[in-house]
Amino acid sequence: MENASSPDRLKVALIGNPNCGKSTLFNVLTGLHQSTANFPGATVDKKTGSVKIEGPSGKTFFVDLLDLPGAYSLNPKSLDEKIAVELLQDKNHVDHPDLTLFIADASNLKRSLYLAAQIIDLKIPVLIALNMMDVVEKRGMEIDDKLLAQRLGVKIVPISARQARGINELKEALVSPAEVKSKDIFPKEILSDKNDAQQTIERYRVITEIITGCLKIKMKKDEEVFSSRTDKILTHKIWGYLIFLIVLLLIFESVFFISSYPMRWIEMLFLFFSKWGALHLPQGELSDLLVNGVLAGLSGVVVFVPQIALLFFFIAMLEDSGYMARVSFIMDKVMRKFGLNGRSVIPLLSGVACAVPAIMSTRTISNWKERLITIMVTPLMSCSARLPVYALLIALVVPAERKLGFFNMQGVVLMAMYLIGFLAAIGSAFAMKYIIKSQERSYFIMELPPYRSPRWNNVMLSIIDRVKVFLFDAGKVIIAISIILWFLASHAPGDKFTQIEKKHQIDSSFTPLSSGRGAGPACRTGRGEVAAEKLEASYAGILGKFIEPAIKPLGFDWKVGIALVTSFAAREVFVGTMSTIYSVGDESNDQSIREKMYSEIDPETKRPRYTFAVGFSLMIFYAFAMQCMSTLAVVYRETKNWRWPVIQFIYMGVLAYVASFVAFHLFK
């Protein structure tokens, strides 16, 4: 359309029904050249990618693909559909495409064409990719795509995205000029003076006419036998729930234990770097910042990657295989009792990875009250940002014993933390069911896609996508905070540090420090006490001490206080903060943060500082408190009202404080 300025760049929008293989095609076309825009002004998840295509005349085209959310019709009901419709209708929209690529599920032709025809009637250039041709063939059906194309008035390319069939033909068609059909498929006459239901029936009548003769059924096969049999087991009233529980347990055990190996390697690598840096870098402020600020923060970020990758590996597999839809199906009745919806299960479970995308995925819940409750309680699910906090504290206070010869106690405690989060979410939902009033009706109408083996490509790309978002978005915040922390921890008001050094100079044979500041590599040995005193005197120490009276009843000291303050930006900062605090406090960098915390002695009781009660209380606090700026921002965007994030912040904070208090005094 308006591609006169740059004839070689094309904007293409992908649209289709949910489960039509749109994401698979998007992944096949773009491979690694894709990105998910992170919460732009609009609430919709905007996934874009690019592909270079050699045109038939040898000309190279750069095609920018925009993956629109799946929809069943253009009657904008849900938010997702509304955004897609606006974008396609409004020719002046920034993202209005030059070409709309409609992905039709050939195995569900009628329903696909119902939406396709509505898009064609928008009078914009449309190309149809007839996907799932392999499924159609397996079912013994045949589709006359030429006749269908003629009747619809647009080009059709039969493909199979899963088998990467017909992709070259599709690419070629993408860069060839597309026609705009001038005649309406649904004549305005037949649609006027009718209500929505009659219009829908009328439209389907037209579609049925168009399909007649295009779809040939050669032999009838009940190909759903496999899905039906699998459903028999997976949605069974005992086996269904048992399998779901086992699947969850397996996921958590693997996330914890498989990832512990690469995490140890990453820890060791960073330990090596910081040791090397301490030895070989010239002494001074800058090296200190590099080793104890940047490197410590960076290690806190990278160490997370194996767990995030593993968790998304499992979640992507469950989603891609069709199992997630069954989980919604068997959970609906239970969830309804708590004011939720079967569809709330997916956001809640995704909340285990990250509340941000999880809250965005609540858009599929059409009932406002159910959606709001899901949004309000999802952050109680233990997200992956809590995982390193749990991992560190569990390793610290739970012995790695095997009970019943099989279950590692650390894994059991981890699972318990996830269960506590889930129960808190369910319980809060139940309370909110009675608090939030609504007249709207609740629905559960969802497609149960046939079971398919997960596409490794989709799984891998989803992992890469999440890890990238984490490393570059969360990572930036974490490193920035690490540097601020390093400053706070290594600087003090006035000449406090010089005074401390002077005091200790008497019983020290070492020459006084040239700079008089910092506890970096400049002073290496025999200065543990000095450093600890310095940390206490520093800005960070002052801040931690300031809140200590408030958190003392929970069993936390001012060091934890510092971490709590910084964690309000993002929970994962906890580990980074603790590493920074402890690596500033203790000058020998050859101990990992866990060992340092483990060996700390409480000056009052002369026993290890981190007892089970302290560790557990801290974990409970992290499980319940709303310590994530990104989540609050997303909740605001999704609810369009500051009231909800504020309420969420307060109720979760109160819950965290009370629960930690109880937990600490119960185990003390």
Add this chain to the structure above:
Amino acid sequence: MKKAKLFPHTLADLTLGECAIIDSFTDKEISIKLLEMGCLPGEMVQVRNIAPFGDPIAISVSGYTLGLRKAEASTVIIKSVTIDSFSKESLAGVK
């Protein structure tokens, strides 16, 4: 094996494996959602699965499986209830 039922009833009354033809809808709001998903009058549906505790149910309609609650299914008036013996067997896992 075909048996006709005399009284008119709704999709929610069907038991596992029973087939019926969609006749009409009693609720406008829900009907539009169901129509868009391909549940059209005259379309053949079959109950493929019933979730634990009897709700929701899964029906096969126009070549795919759709999950919906009993409450929604009860707004769909059906006719000519039959049992497809072949599918009944495959559902029971006998075959």
